[in-house]
Amino acid sequence: MGGPRAMSAFVEIARTGCASIGRHPIRSAVTIAAVLSVLVPYLVGMGLVEGIRQEALVAIGSADGPGAIALPDLYVAGSRFGRRVPIRLAAAEDIARFEGVVRVIPRIVGRVTLGKKDVEAVLVGLPQEELAEAITGATIGKVIEGQLPRTEPGGAPQLVLGSALAEELGQQVGGVIPPILRSSRGEKTPRIVGIFRTDSSMWQSRVVLTTFETAAELFDQQGLATDLLVHCRAGQPAEVSARIVREVRGVGDETGIGCEVILRSDLESLLPVGLGHRAGVFNLVFVVAFAVAILAILVISGFGLAERRRTIGILKATGWQTDQVLLRGLVEHLLLGLIGATASILLAFVWLKWFNGFWIAGVFVSGLETSPGIPVPFVLAPVPVLLAVLIACLLVTVGSVFSTWRSAVTSPAEAMR
Secondary structure, X not given: OHHHHHHHHHHHHHHHHHHHHHHOHHHHHHHHHHHHHHHHHHHHHHHHHHHHHHHHHHHOOOOOOOOOOOOOOEEEEEEEOOEEEOEXXXXXXXXHOOOOEEEEEXXXXXXXXXXXXXEEEEXXXXXXXXXXXXXXXXXXHHHEEEOOOOOOOOOOOEEEEOHHHHHHHOOOOOOEOOOOOOOOOOOOOOEEEEEEOOOOOHHHOOEEEEEHHHHHHHHOOOOEXXXXXXXXXXXXXXXXXXXXXXXXXXXXXXXXXEEEEEEHHHHHHHHHHHHHHHHHHHHHHXXXXXXXXXXXXXXXXXXXXXXXXXHHHHHHHOOOOHHHHHHHHHHHHHHHHHHHHHHHHXXXXXXXXXXXXXOOHHHHOOOOOOOOOOOOOOOOOHHHHHHHHHHHHHHHHHHHHHHHHHHHOOOHHHHOO
């Protein structure tokens, strides 16, 4: 008989703890607001970090994603005084003859300004046949609105703009923009032949894509590439990398220029550093906010508000024991924590999904405006969500248990003063 009776008493105590939340709506609302002020920014920040990390892994080929393609194993550039410099195209022919090399693709990457507003962007030039192979006719409509750029002798440069650039410049497919750079071959007015779709990768939002030949003409850098993208057979990138550094000479337009080789695995190891630094700073701010929130809830609880003290005094006068009073308070605080955690998760999702990471996305991605013009990637992973629930319960319990205990151990007469 003792078991069911004890369980019934426990349920009754828990029920009164739940009812206490509704009897003190202002105190409950302020406590939940304190939890939201801490957990919502934390969940949003961690969701952005994980989303950006996963999209970056897809971008460098370390994870599978929609429309994933074979990415290079080595990135080869010239090196002088420890800094990257352009590399001659002739080096591509030497590297292509090495055993274990499948193909070598030259690439030009440079900073340009577009339009009357001098909007900054990154121009990427790749060989026309490589663009056609990477984005086939079956998938071009999913990535680009329009068509791929081509090189037409004597024709206008053809460009594909990122969605954010196109919106900022007010451009559509078929539009033209003022000449980008002054070339020795004369100025030509570029024509927009395509625009990356808004649901494509965020890394494409501020990119200008064109052919390698067009990029070389725009920058007036004939016979040079920013780097060479080397595809290797499985298990041979390290050997090919060592041979490139050891054997390839005269790769620059001046003497004394050697080769710098970056393996894709090196990019994978560097990726967590930048994101980890920002996440670490964010976590440090969160710890400070957590401590402040505990103090705030202590103040909210008033170290024993008169109303709480009177309620506990009445309970003790009617026969409640100290442990029962503490259990009632614990149930109340845990339920407040669960409500706060649930609301935080929902608000974080709304902030990231419906408001597209308004303001906070720019903290983690340089160059994003206050209101991003592209879909910001995010992932609300299970671990941060579970931590949010635990932190919410801990936050409310630690912040309120002292005032409850202080009132519970006093005599009913003193508590009801």
